[in-house]
Amino acid sequence: MTKTGLGQFKILDISTGISGPFAARMFGDYGSEVIKIESPQLGDPARRLGPFHHDDPHPEKSLTYFYLNSNKKGITLNLETAEGRQIFKDLIKSSDGLIESFGPGYLDSLGLSYGEIEQINPKIVVTKISPFGENGPYRDFQGNDLLYQAMSGIMYSSGAYHREPLKHGHPQTLWMAGIIAAYAASAGLFTAQRSGQGQYIDLSTAESAAAHHYTSPVRYIYNGFIERRAPKNESGSTKGVKFEGIVPAKDGYMGPTFQWGRQRGNYKDYVTLLDRPEIDDPRFASEADRQQHLEELDTILMPILEEMPKFEYFNKAMGDGWVAAIVQTSEDLVNCPQLDERAYFTEVEHPVIGSTKIPGEVFRLPKAPWSVRGVAPTHGQHNHEVYGELGYSSDEVVTLRKQGTI
Amino acid sequence: MSGALEGIRVIDSTTMVAMPTALHIMADMGAEVIKVDSHTLFRGEGGVFPENDPGERHWDRDGSFNTLQRGKVGVTLNLKEDDAVNAFKDIVRVSDVIIENNRSGTMDRLGLGYDALRAVKPDLIYLSNTGFGYTGPWRSYAGIGRMFELTCGLSQFAGYEGEGPRRVGISFFDQHVGWMAVFAVLAALHHRDTTGEGQWVDFAMYQIGVSTLGDAVMDYISNGRSGSSMGNRHKYLSPHGVYQCKGDDRWIAITTENDDQWEALVDQMGSPGWAQEEKFADPILRWHNQDELDQLIGDWTKDKDQADLAYQLQKAGVPAMAVMDGRDFALDPHIKEREFFERVTHQPETDIGTRLYFGRPWKMSKTPAYIRRPAPMLGEHNEYVFGDLLGIDQGEIAKMYETNVIGKDPINPGSAKPTNLTRQIEQGVGSTIDPDYRQKLGI
Incomplete structure (x- = not known):
C-alpha cells in the first residue's frame, strides 16, 4: 500500500509528560508510525501521573499515559550508555521526525546535539519542547502549568476582582503546547519532503500559553491600557451581567447567552424562548436599556434559569439560533449524543486494563483518516519488533535488556 | 531558505x-x-x-x-x-x-x-x-x-x-x-x-x-468520576498557588514539586522556625496543612517585588513566576531576548x-x-x-x-x-x- 498523508512518516517520540506525547499522538492518529522511546528504569513519568484505571497507581494503568500514547509502539533505551546512543543514532537514520523534551542542553551533553543528528540524517525534523525556550534569561528555569498560566497573562485575566488571579483547573497549557508542536513539526516535514532539508524547532511552552492570550498585550501596545481580570460587580462576565457568565441550572451549570446570539438586542425574543411572556419588560428592550438595569435583569432571569434542566435549555436555545453553552461534565461528554453519532469513542482492548473505550477523532480527514491502530504500549512492549527491524536477533535483544541498554 | x-x-x-x-x-x-x-x-x-x-x-x-x-x-x-x-x-x-x-x-x-x-x-x-x-x-x-x-x-x-x-x-x-x-x-x-x-x-x-481533555474523559470511563474546581491548588502538590506581593494586585505563583525544591524555598525564606515544624515535614503533611502553609508563605511574600522574587527563587531552584499582566509580559526581559x-x-x-x-x-x-x-x-x-x-x-x-x-x-x-x-x-x-x-x- 502506498503511504500517503502522515502515513509516510516515521516519528521518534522521546518526550515525556503531556505536550510532546500529545503532539506525537496526533501524528500516530493520522497514520504515522510513532515509536515512543522510554527509559528502561521507570519509563515516561506520565506512567505515574493520575488518573489511574480503578484508581490503582500501577504504571500500566495511568489514563493520562494511555490517552497520550495510543497509536504508538513502545521501546526502552538507555541514552546514558554508549551502546544505547549508537542504537538511538540508528533509529535517527531511518526516521523523519524526532520530538524531545529533555532539559536544556541534555542531548548536547550526550553528543546528540542537533548538529550531530543532522550529520546522521540531514532530512530529520527535530522538535524540541522546553519550558521557556533555548535562549534568554529564563532558559534554565523550572516550568510547569501553574507558572505558564501566570506568565502568559491567562491567570491575571481570570478570577474575581477582589480575589487572587485564578488558574484554569485542567493543565491546559501543556496541551496547548502539544497542538502547537504538532503543527510546527508537520510544517518542518512539509519543507523536508519538498527540499530534502530537515531542521531544528525550538518551542517554548510558556510562549505557547502566551500565544493564546493576545488581547491584554494588544491593549497595552495600542493605548497603554492594562487589562484586569473582572469588573467590580463580581459575576464572571465582562459586562457584569450574571447570566452572561456561568449560572446554575436545575441540574448543573450553563452559560445561557453569549451576546444574545442571532437576536442580539431583542429581549422580546428571549422572553419567547423562555416561554415566559409575563416578564417582557420595556426596561430591557435594547442592549443600551439593559446596561442601565443589569441587576434587575439578573434578579428576574436567574430564578427562571435555575429551574431549567441544562440540556433542555441548551437544545431549545441552540435549536432556535441562540448561542448558549452548558458546563458539560466528563460524564456528559461520555454520554454525548453528538459525539456518539460522530463515532467519537472507540472500543479497545488494553493488555493490562482490559476492555475500555478511548476518545478519538479530532477532525474528519476522509482520504487520510483518523484511526486507532493500537493502544498505548506497555513498558518496552515493542522492543523485539523494533530492534528486530534494526537487525538485532531475539537473543541480542535479550542481552541488551540484561545489560540495561534497553 | x-x-x-x-x-x-x-x-x-x-x-x-x-x-x-x-x-x-x-x-x-x-x-x-x-x-x-x-x-x-x-x-x-x-x-x-x-x-x-x-x-x-x-x-x-x-x-x-x-x-x-x-x-x-x-x-x-x-x-x-x-x-x-x-x-x-x-x-x-x-x-x-x-x-x-x-x-x-x-x-x-x-x-x-x-x-x-x-x-x-x-x-x-x-x-x-x-x-x-x-x-x-x-x-x-x-x-x-x-x-x-x-x-x-x-x-x-x-x-x-x-x-x-x-x-x-x-x-x-x-x-x-x-x-x-x-x-x-x-x-x-x-x-x-x-x-x-x-x-x-x-x-x-x-x-x-x-x-x-482525554485524561478527564477516560477518568469517567474508568472510574465514573467527573471534574471539579480546585482553584489554584493541585491534587497532591503543596505549596501550589499564588501569593500577594508588594503593590496593587501584584502576585507571584510558587510551587514545589519535590523535597529539594521545598528545602530551597525554606532556605530562601530565611529558614523560619515554622518551616521546621512537624506539620510541614513531608509532601503529604504539607498538602494536608496547605491552608496554614499558604498563609505563612503569603506573609513572607507580601512586601516583596513580584518580579525580583520570582527571579531570586528560580535562581535558587524553586519553581516561581510573577503573575504577569499585559504590560509585564510585553516588557519582560526574557520575552524581549526571545x-x-x-x-x-x-x-x-x-x-x-x-x-x-x-x-x-x-x-x-x-x-x-x-x-x-x-x-x-x-x-x-x-x-x-x-x-x-x-x-x-x-x-x-x-x-x-x-x-x-x-x-x-x-x-x-x-x-x-x-x-x-x-x-x-x-x-x-x-x-x-x-x-x-x-x-x-x-x-
Missing part, C-alpha cells in the same frame, strides 16, 4: 478568532493568504484603537483585527453579486487551500460549496470549520469559541475551590482550534503532495476541545505607525517564520489579486468598483468612538493606564 509554506496559496473566508489565527500563522510561514472581506457589511464600532483614537479609517485601525489578519493579502468581494462569486472561483482556481467558517449550508447557497469549487480546482483542500461538525443532532447549532470552554468540559475544572465553575477571563479556546486547523491543513497537504488528491475536511470545534514580539510598520494611510505583535512560540532553524506585512487595509490588494494574479484588465476592475462588486471604503462604516478607558478603570476591567507605553515599547 524561504518559509515552510512558501508557494502555497490559501483563501481565508473566515471571521471571528479561531480560523483567522490559523491563517495568520500560515502567512507567517510564507503561505500567500488571501483574506476575502466585504466592503458592504457593517464595519463595527468597537475596537482597540491606537492611542485610543478611532481616526479616519477606524475599520483599519483595530488592534485585535490587525493582530488576527497580519501577514495577509486583503481583497473585498460582495458575494451577493454573481460577478463576485465568479471572481471568488477564479481565485480558487489558482489556490491550494480554502478555509471557511460559515454556518453549514451557507457556502453551498452562495455556490461556493466543496463540490462547486472542486469542479474548478480538483485537488483543492477545503476546510469547513463549524461548531459541531456536519453530522449529528447538534450539527446546525451555532458555535463561537467562548462557549466551548463550557461545552467541551473545560469549565468543570475552572473556578475557586468549593464554588461553582467560572469562565476563564480569555477565550483561549479559539487558539486551540486555530492551531489544530494548521495541523489539519498540513496533513491534507502531505496527502495531496503524495497522491495528487484534495479533500474536504469536516472540522468541528467541539471535538478539538474534547480532545484536550524576540517573541515583532515590530510591524503599518501603511501610512492607517496612521498607526509601528506596533509590536506576538510572533510564534517556536523558532524554525531553516525556514524562519516572520510577520511578512501588516494586516491589509480594506480592499488593499484588489489590484494585485484581480489584476496581477487573475489577469482581469483595468477597465473590468474599474467596472467592479462601479457596480460595488469590490470596494475600498465600507458602504456602512458605522461611527467609532474612543473607548471610555477611565470608566473601564472605575468598573475594574482595567488596573491602570500607562501614559509612557510607547516609549517603553520603543514605538
